[in-house]
Amino acid sequence: MTTKYTTDHEYIRIEGATGTVGITLFAQEQLGDIVFVELPGIGKVLNKGDEAAVVESVKAASEIYAPVSGTVTEINTALNSEPGLVNQDPHSAGWMFKIQLSNPSEPRRSAG
Amino acid sequence: MAETPSAELKTTPLSGRHQTLGGRIVPFAGYGLPVQYPSGIMAEHNWTRQHAGLFDVSHMGPCFLQINQKSGDVEADHKAIAALVEPLICGDITNLKPGQIRYTLLLNETGGALDDLMIARPAAPEQAGSLYIVVNAGTKDADFSRIAAAAQGRATLNRADNGALLALQGPDAVQIMGTIVPAATDLGFMNYGSFAWNGTTLTIARSGYTGEDGFEILVAAEFAEAFWDKLLSDERVKPIGLGARDSLRLEAGLPLYGHDLDETVSPTEAGMGFAVSKRRREAGDFPGANRISKEHGGDLSRIRIGLFVEGAPAREGADILDGEDNIVGTITSGGFSPTLGRAIALGFVPPTLATPGTILGVAVRGRTQRAEVADTPFVPHRYFRKPKP
Numbered sequence A: 001m002t003t004k005y006t007t008d009h010e011y012i013r014i015e016g017a018t019g020t021v022g023i024t025l026f027a028q029e030q031l032g033d034i035v036f037v038e039l040p041g042i043g044k045v046l047n048k049g050d051e052a053a054v055v056e057s058v059k060a061a062s063e064i065y066a067p068v069s070g071t072v073t074e075i076n077t078a079l080n081s082e083p084g085l086v087n088q089d090p091h092s093a094g095w096m097f098k099i100q101l102s103n104p105s106e107p108r109r110s111a112g
Numbered sequence B: 001m002a003e004t005p006s007a008e009l010k011t012t013p014l015s016g017r018h019q020t021l022g023g024r025i026v027p028f029a030g031y032g033l034p035v036q037y038p039s040g041i042m043a044e045h046n047w048t049r050q051h052a053g054l055f056d057v058s059h060m061g062p063c064f065l066q067i068n069q070k071s072g073d074v075e076a077d078h079k080a081i082a083a084l085v086e087p088l089i090c091g092d093i094t095n096l097k098p099g100q101i102r103y104t105l106l107l108n109e110t111g112g113a114l115d116d117l118m119i120a121r122p123a124a125p126e127q128a129g130s131l132y133i134v135v136n137a138g139t140k141d142a143d144f145s146r147i148a149a150a151a152q153g154r155a156t157l158n159r160a161d162n163g164a165l166l167a168l169q170g171p172d173a174v175q176i177m178g179t180i181v182p183a184a185t186d187l188g189f190m191n192y193g194s195f196a197w198n199g200t201t202l203t204i205a206r207s208g209y210t211g212e213d214g215f216e217i218l219v220a221a222e223f224a225e226a227f228w229d230k231l232l233s234d235e236r237v238k239p240i241g242l243g244a245r246d247s248l249r250l251e252a253g254l255p256l257y258g259h260d261l262d263e264t265v266s267p268t269e270a271g272m273g274f275a276v277s278k279r280r281r282e283a284g285d286f287p288g289a290n291r292i293s294k295e296h297g298g299d300l301s302r303i304r305i306g307l308f309v310e311g312a313p314a315r316e317g318a319d320i321l322d323g324e325d326n327i328v329g330t331i332t333s334g335g336f337s338p339t340l341g342r343a344i345a346l347g348f349v350p351p352t353l354a355t356p357g358t359i360l361g362v363a364v365r366g367r368t369q370r371a372e373v374a375d376t377p378f379v380p381h382r383y384f385r386k387p388k389p
Helices: A025-031 B015-020 B041-050 B074-088 B140-150 B173-180 B182-186 B221-232 B242-251 B278-283 B289-296
Strands: A002-005 A010-015 A018-023 A034-038 A051-057 A061-065 A070-075 A097-101 B024-028 B031-036 B052-056 B061-067 B101-107 B113-120 B130-135 B155-159 B164-169 B192-197 B200-205 B214-219 B237-239 B303-309 B319-321 B327-337 B342-349 B359-364 B367-374
Touching (some): A018 A025, B015 B024, B041 B052, B041 B237, B052 B221, B061 B074, B074 B130, B074 B140, B113 B140, B164 B173, B173 B214, B173 B221, B200 B221, B221 B237, B242 B327, B242 B342, B278 B289, B303 B327, B327 B359, B342 B367
Parallel strands (some): B052 B237
Antiparallel strands (some): A002 A010, A010 A018, A051 A061, A070 A097, B024 B031, B061 B130, B061 B155, B101 B113, B200 B214, B303 B342, B319 B327, B319 B359, B327 B342
């Protein structure tokens, strides 16, 4: 298992060919209270750098970009009713989506 | 993510306090101001609704307009100063009672809003012939020039924006003020006065921008920190940043100049017909009176509404859609209501679509979300109105 960070403060935790994506503790602090999270559809094919999700704070919307290319396999539906999990526990309960890597060597080069 | 404050940003007499308190400083109207403190916008918002929030709004534009030659007759001097500003605005200043504050709009020749502002008549007879005026931060230089030019030779405008303007807002505000300046608690909503405190004079208004009861206090720069500290020494008071100021005013259905009001928007379109004096409308003696009179008669192409938005907040600039996905209007302010736990917005649509309960849509990131026209304020105002004597 390895965790990579993007310059936009997303993380991807890679286990085998699957990555779990969220935002860092620093990012959630910068965004402030998160009130809504829009997640990608399961099966959505993303290229690295594509807009994958949106987090809304009281004040503004911020895009979350795909740190790698791949296909979305799972989303954290708990965020629909409890978006504040991203603030409280961004690296664990506040994860956003899982992605099946289309090119498992990509994150080793760079995730951002 | 956060904008980096530049060294050129103006400070307020309380900038040092914001740093000490851990405020996250952002640029706003040329000033460096706290968008939030460490507790965050949601907690600050809720604290203000439940207890009392303290805001530094020193970026705004308070000033005093003073007639040059007083007659000594209180009513005549008030009429004379009122006559100088009325040609710029749609409100009735002549008939203000001593101590009364009027919310009004500064208009251009086509009846569009150059700013929204407060104009107040002093309570003390010895101050007759002057007005206390507070305008918005982003427009203050232009507003002051415009007012000074209209009064040229007959009255003098003295800026007071080198001092500090504080707002104490929330259900506990009156009790807290009662421990510091007890006499100010006798003010009713939209009244103000001058009060002595610790060797200085405070200009205190019972007004605000949150929908809560509260006060707005003008204090000289050299006393600003002492007064701020005094208020914060009460455990019911917490400092509140611009982020919660925006979410609070949005819940209160209050427009923000530059967003819900601009040079194209008339008072009628803004849903602020109440700000157009009946006497003035009948006389037609203010800029854009023709247009506003027609609009008052029903010839109106758009009007400001409130919306409950399902799902993600619809932000400023989002299209408002009818049932067939035709664009019928635009969101001018939108966000999340901490009190209601849902997204709310202000925007403009044709009057036929403005009835509360009307189902519309808003376009958010290319998708249509359901929205319902709502009465404003979204959260009821809790102003302290004194019974009429």
